[in-house]
Amino acid sequence: MQQKKSAIVTGASSGIGFSIAKELPLFHAKVCDLLETQRMCDMAKGIAKSTQLHILVNAAGVGYYGLHEELNVKQIQTLVRTNLEVPMILTNRLLRTLKQNRGHIINVSSITAKQNNPHGCAYGAVKAGLTSFGASLFEEARKYGIKVTTIHPDMTDTDLYRDADFTCAKEAGCYLESEQIAQAVRFLLEQPKxxxxxxxxxRPQYHRIARKAKNADA
Known part of the structure; x- marks a missing residue:
């Protein structure tokens, strides 16, 4: 009988992470504030010790948009922390276990990692950092039988844009669904040894966004 593979998925409470968690056959939800470094590391190590951990999906993400000078310091720190620092720390703490199990690390980056991002400079920068981290880690760890993949989704219909002045255009083919990213993760995990x-x-077939209506009371 083939051994079931357990997984850690960050950001599993909503959006892409939630859809990915539903696609995985062995996933147990545990709530943890990713901004609490020690608690996050302790929980991750506990899961690694109590199960045969084979999969780490770094899917947690946050986005702030607008002119760069309009962001506040806390927003920039949160962008760096959630989108880049957390994946790097979790991977650092779990990499030995994943090497032993010849596991798979999947980082959910963004199409913004591959292009210029006016009105999203900081977000694009941290996602580019995650992409660079994943590419280098693959070259570093591949000789141990571990797989590393970075996914670059284009605009996806999630709450990531709730504070932006734009959103997905609602015409068919203009945006991705989080379930489509989850299906891509399953495809990656099903690749042969x-x-x-x-x-x-x-990417969606078409490139269109919609501007949000301004609040008349603002």
Whole structure:
């Protein structure tokens, strides 16, 4: 009988992370504030010790948009912390276990990592950092049988844009659904031994966004 593979998925309470968690056959939800470093590390190590951990999906993300000078310091720190620091720390704490189990690390980056991002400079920068981290980690760890993949989704219909002045255009083919990203994760995990897809870009057919109506009371 094939051994079931357990997984840690960050950001599993909503959006892309939630959809990915539903796709995985062995996933147990545990609530943890990712901004509390020690608690996050302790919980991750506890899961690694109590299960056969094979999969780490770094899917937690936050976005702030607008002119760079309009962001406050806390927003910039949160962008760096959630989108880049947390994946790097979790991977650091779990990498030995994942090497032993010849596991798979999947980082959910963004299409913004591959392009210029006016009105999203900081967000694009941290996602580019995550992409660079994943590419270098793959080269570092591949000799141990571990797989590392970075996914670059284009605009996806989640709450990521709730504070932005734009949102997904609602016409068919203008945005991705989080379930489509989850299906891509399953596709990656089903690749045969010895085959790795280091990067995967997923885009809708059309490129359209919609401007949000301004609040008349503002």
């Amino acid at each position: 010895g085959t790795v897809i280091p990067e995967l870009t997923i």
